[in-house]
Amino acid sequence: MAKSIMIQGTMSNVGKSLITAGLCRIFKQDGYKTAPFKSQNMALNSFITREGLEMGRAQVMQAEAAGVEPSVRMNPILLKPTSDTGSQVIVNGKVYGTMCAREYFAYKKQLMPEVMAAYRELEEAYEIIVIEGAGSPAEINLKQEDIVNMGMAKAAKAPVLLVGDIDRGGVFAQLAGTISLFTDEEKSYVKGTVINKFRGDRSILEPGVKMIEEITGIPVAGVAPYMQVDVEEEDSLTERFSSRKEGGPIHIAVVKLPRISNFTDFAVLEYMEEVTLSYVSAAEQLGEADMIILPGTKNTMGDLKWLRQSGMEGAILRAAERGCVIFGICGGYQMLGELLSDPEQVEEGGDLRGLGLLPMETVFVQEKTRTRVTGTFGKLTGALAGLTGMELEGYEIHMGRTKSSVSPAEEGTDGIMAYLCMQSDTDSVRKPDGCNRENVYGTYVHGVFDGEGISSALVKILAERKGISLEVAGQINRFQYKEQQYDLLADTLRRHLDMNKIYEILERGI
Incomplete structure (x- = not known):
């Protein structure tokens, strides 16, 4: 013993x-x-x-x-x-x-x-x-x-x-x-x-x-x-929320939602010397960010209401209009859609209008999706088209079912964020995930930036859009670093x- x-x-x-x-x-x-x-x-x-x-x-x-x-x-x-x-x-x-x-x-x-x-x-x-x-x-x-x-x-x-x-x-x-x-x-x-x-x-x-x-x-x-x-830390007491990671010329802003979850999704970006990553809770803090990330949350509807009441929604929509890359993960992805419905009172009940930046709707259900996944980026449009076909891995953990108006009839269809292999002990199921329209992207995959070469490719793309020539040092080996x-x-x-x-x-x- x-x-x-x-x-x-x-x-x-x-x-x-x-x-x-x-x-x-x-x-x-x-x-x-x-x-x-x-x-x-x-x-x-x-x-x-x-x-x-x-x-x-x-x-x-x-x-x-x-x-x-x-x-x-x-x-x-x-x-x-x-x-x-x-x-x-x-x-x-x-x-x-x-x-x-x-x-x-x-x-x-x-x-x-x-x-x-x-x-x-x-x-x-x-x-x-x-x-x-x-x-x-x-x-x-x-x-x-x-x-x-x-x-x-x-x-x-x-x-x-x-x-x-x-x-x-x-x-x-x-x-x-x-x-x-x-x-x-x-x-x-x-x-x-x-x-x-x-x-x-x-x-x-x-x-x-x-x-x-x-x-x-x-x-x-x-x-x-x-x-x-x-x-890696796990809760709102983390000091990383109160400090801005000063780095290079690429500014990535993560919206600090009241019930933000799984913020380890962004650790790989924090490690990069070319990136200045900040957690923002006020609209004016977004500034001229090169990329805005809406992270996961334990209460999508409640945090969407906060987004609206705080003025952050308007700032994100204006950023999208000027062509800023907007990226939503899990709850943040759900917010980017047209409608959130909660008929079973999983969160706050009723219907709530989303930001309307992606052509999809989410319905909350009692059964939670919990799975590890591997896959590849779909045929992306907009600024991040260069990520098309790259291999990714991560996990899903959510209580919503999202339906996109984009047809996933075949791999390579524009507008599908990724094609995933849902892994389990008994079976593996191939399925489409997420949505992409112009420079707006959404996925259920936590750890989406962790795959080999993805964060480096992402930063190079953002630098090129900014007219900057960067020699990206390369993505850190997270296992060795840990x-x-x-x-x-x-x-x-x-x-x-x-x-x-x-x-x-x-x-x-x-």
Whole structure:
């Protein structure tokens, strides 16, 4: 049976996911078969496994760091917010239903058998499991029904490392305050603390480290620096939304929808030195963008209304009139059509006019499409015609069915975005996907820019339209880049965490 260690945090965004990933990498480097685990995750940036099941992106990143195939067993419950008070509940990779916060809070304990079944399967298959908590474990109004922090630690009998964020200030109060709200039993699970995101002279911090050990009676297992590592993130707390990636002369603007999802679709463009990529939430920020991307969203109709109310719709339509490349992915693709209908109340119900830039309509249905795909770009018209025939790969995850007025009678028909092979365990089905009219493009495929040579070709096309001659450096090998970043993360943590202490904690358990 696997040994386990759990990473909890004093609050959200203290770096639990990164510390978990780093430990997964260290244990892998040290020769242990390691898996990440998070019983319940809340995120809009999800992933589709080879089996066509949906899980949180953070556990995918951690599985990559551990060098193992992502599995829904690593994240048996995924909550995808559909509004400020409700979420779609996904259990073992499949939609379980949509619940308001109070309804889910009352119900979640009934999902604990599913959580433990997934965990037990990992226990039998791996040597070490690194468990991640969520938010703060000291929310006294939530502790009784907890299944993701101390509730999970007790169920798994996992020793806990408690992480605090010094960058936000008050790290000693965070750690001491959190521990003071634990019961004696819960305190017995905390075997070490970690001060994360430290900048400056470590010697100045030392008196505080000694004092917090005296106050809590728990050893500090390390002081980790503010790490500049580039790994995929999964939610709206990501810093990339608040900063503009300054790069080259090609400006690509991604509309930051209120419920934006799967923004890892654009990571390959962020890596390119020829591209300045920005996430924009106001019409005036679009400027003279060379390409505007409407990304995926968990609430297409709600975010389309925001697009309209914020003035962003008008700005996008004006950009389309001047010939700007407009590209929609998943929910963004649905918005580009003429009509969205929701007869089954999957989102907000009723009908809603789309932007009218593509000749198609979408009807929302209860059954979610979840599949990995490969394929080729169709016979594209407009600015991106040069992508015609290039091979692509990615995944689909949506609850809409879109019908285009473009006839897909044969490959090569103008207006079909791509021809895809829908992959499953039992069958492979060839089908058309997406729509293209002039310089407007839409597809359901997440990861559409990741295929070999696609982002380089895209940037060259945009440069030529701008009258710029660019020697594009070439598309980064994302696998190699990720591996470098995971190794950098592990090397940094090895230098700043007491790994002997952590191995001792792992060995002793509870």
